[in-house]
Amino acid sequence: MDKDINISVKVWRQRGPKEKGQFETYQLKNINQGTSFLEMLDILNEQLINEGKEPIVFDHDCREGICGMCSLYVNGHAHGPATGATTCQLYMRRFHDGETITIEPWRSAGFPIIRDLMVDRYAYDKIIQAGGFVSVNTGGVPDANSIAIPRDDAEMAMDAAACIGCGACAAACKNGSAMLFVSAKVSQLALLPQGKIEASRRAKAMVAKMDELGFGNCTNTRACEMECPKNISVSNIARMNREFIWAKLKD
Amino acid sequence: MWLLNSSIGKKLIMSISGIFLILFLLFHMSMNVAAVFSGAAYDAICAFLGANWYAVAATMVLAAGFIIHIIYAFILTLQNRKARGNDRYAINARPKGVEWASQNMLVLGIIVILFLVLHFTQFWYNMMFAELMGHHEVMLGDGTVASPQSGATFINYYFKGNILITVLYLIWYVALWFHLTHGFWSAIHTLGWNNTIWMSRWECISKIFATVVCAIFAIITIIFYLNGVGGC
Numbered sequence: 001m002d003k004d005i006n007i008s009v010k011v012w013r014q015r016g017p018k019e020k021g022q023f024e025t026y027q028l029k030n031i032n033q034g035t036s037f038l039e040m041l042d043i044l045n046e047q048l049i050n051e052g053k054e055p056i057v058f059d060h061d062c063r064e065g066i067c068g069m070c071s072l073y074v075n076g077h078a079h080g081p082a083t084g085a086t087t088c089q090l091y092m093r094r095f096h097d098g099e100t101i102t103i104e105p106w107r108s109a110g111f112p113i114i115r116d117l118m119v120d121r122y123a124y125d126k127i128i129q130a131g132g133f134v135s136v137n138t139g140g141v142p143d144a145n146s147i148a149i150p151r152d153d154a155e156m157a158m159d160a161a162a163c164i165g166c167g168a169c170a171a172a173c174k175n176g177s178a179m180l181f182v183s184a185k186v187s188q189l190a191l192l193p194q195g196k197i198e199a200s201r202r203a204k205a206m207v208a209k210m211d212e213l214g215f216g217n218c219t220n221t222r223a224c225e226m227e228c229p230k231n232i233s234v235s236n237i238a239r240m241n242r243e244f245i246w247a248k249l250k251d
Numbered sequence: 252m253w254l255l256n257s258s259i260g261k262k263l264i265m266s267i268s269g270i271f272l273i274l275f276l277l278f279h280m281s282m283n284v285a286a287v288f289s290g291a292a293y294d295a296i297c298a299f300l301g302a303n304w305y306a307v308a309a310t311m312v313l314a315a316g317f318i319i320h321i322i323y324a325f326i327l328t329l330q331n332r333k334a335r336g337n338d339r340y341a342i343n344a345r346p347k348g349v350e351w352a353s354q355n356m357l358v359l360g361i362i363v364i365l366f367l368v369l370h371f372t373q374f375w376y377n378m379m380f381a382e383l384m385g386h387h388e389v390m391l392g393d394g395t396v397a398s399p400q401s402g403a404t405f406i407n408y409y410f411k412g413n414i415l416i417t418v419l420y421l422i423w424y425v426a427l428w429f430h431l432t433h434g435f436w437s438a439i440h441t442l443g444w445n446n447t448i449w450m451s452r453w454e455c456i457s458k459i460f461a462t463v464v465c466a467i468f469a470i471i472t473i474i475f476y477l478n479g480v481g482g483c
Contacts, residue, residue: 219262221353
């Protein structure tokens with residue numbers, strides 16, 4: 001049964017990108033365990049506003065685990081202690097009465113802090129942009145089965161496409177590497193016949209952009225995979241390495 | 252040049268040099284096995300791999316493999332620390348499924364190199380290096396004079412009844428074991444030779460391989476401690 005719990009919340013406060021940040025601890029009373037984690041932060045912000053203090057800035061949007069906006073490093077885990085779930089899908093029943101919950105922003109050179117818990121994840125958008133276009137034949141609506149795709153390939157492409165680009169992979173990586181994200185984006189198209197045409201160019205361009213933006217070098221620790229809210233597999237990284245090395249050898 | 256500039260290229264250098272060093276490890280292990288059965292056979296191998304041009308050339312290639320692997324380890328670690336940024340997490344839990352070795356490869360590598368220095372002063376310095384310097388006799392700490400081609404004499408001198416050296420070598424193998432359990436499959440993953448099915452297989456093969464190699468090295472070391480080389 002969900003109970004009402006009293007908790008301490010230790011939050012990273014930082015007024016701007018260049019300013020020095022520090023932890024502040026707040027007390028929250030009678031939080032129902034059925035409350036979602038972000039609702040708990042809403043309650044805390046309301047409390048702060050009523051006290052005349054600055055509310056905590058944090059990213060969120062859809063609150064149903066599909067947009068990739070929420071971030072937050074909760075108690076040493078990207079997206080908190082739940083597996084296969086984003087921060088917005090995290091509920092207070094994961095925490096117990098009297099617990100101190102530590103909330104930090106993503107910490108990675110690729111994701112500079114904007115304010116408090118909000119980080120700039122524009123770098124991921126730049127990598128997506130570098131991927132470029134996909135050639136398709138325009139004209140009439142094609143027949144549903146005109147391009148045959150093996151079921152396993154379709155499934156793997158779909159699994160890779162589940163990546164929401166939240167940045168948890170780079171945030172959890174001790175090397176600050178974005179390889180899981182980039183490999184998922186390369187794989188979702190490389191697996192399908194429609195994406196084959198630009199596959200080499202796409203792999204080269206996206207890896208080049210990732211390196212240019214200063215993300216680290218992958219050492220296969222698998223921390224990204226374990227913390228990914230969408231359970232993206234590191235086998236995508238092997239696929240991207242394959243695509244990239246092959247494309248460079250062909251040049 | 253993509254091999255030197257791109258992150259995947261740099262990882263590929265780590266991967267290939269690592270696999271090369273793994274192959275050398277197997278070669279070295281088979282030499283040690285010979286020494287367990289016959290000191291004379293081991294001395295014959297030592298003579299063959301002494302200051303001959305092909306042995307010196309192969310040593311240069313091997314040294315290059317080591318140096319590249321080590322230099323790139325430091326380059327990549329420095330780059331990765333920079334990519335991580337200056338601010339660290341106050342609380343950072345190792346997620347379930349992440350192996351300790353995988354996050355401490357540099358530390359494990361440094362331990363392996365430190366022991367390698369000890370190993371070089373005991374063997375390579377007295378053997379190939381002594382021969383290259385034109386010495387035909389090497390004096391050991393206890394006054395024994397040996398030919399630089401007599402590897403069996405060195406093994407007996409350093410290991411037989413010497414518990415300190417034996418334990419140091421065993422610690423070395425433990426560090427090597429951790430390094431290999433991650434290094435082996437990681438190298439293959441970096442080459443791109445992996446998928447969802449082979450992931451757990453490679454990890455399993457890695458563990459078996461590391462265990463077999465390190466166990467054989469350890470058993471041989473203990474035999475040297477107890478009996479010295481075979482047949483003399």
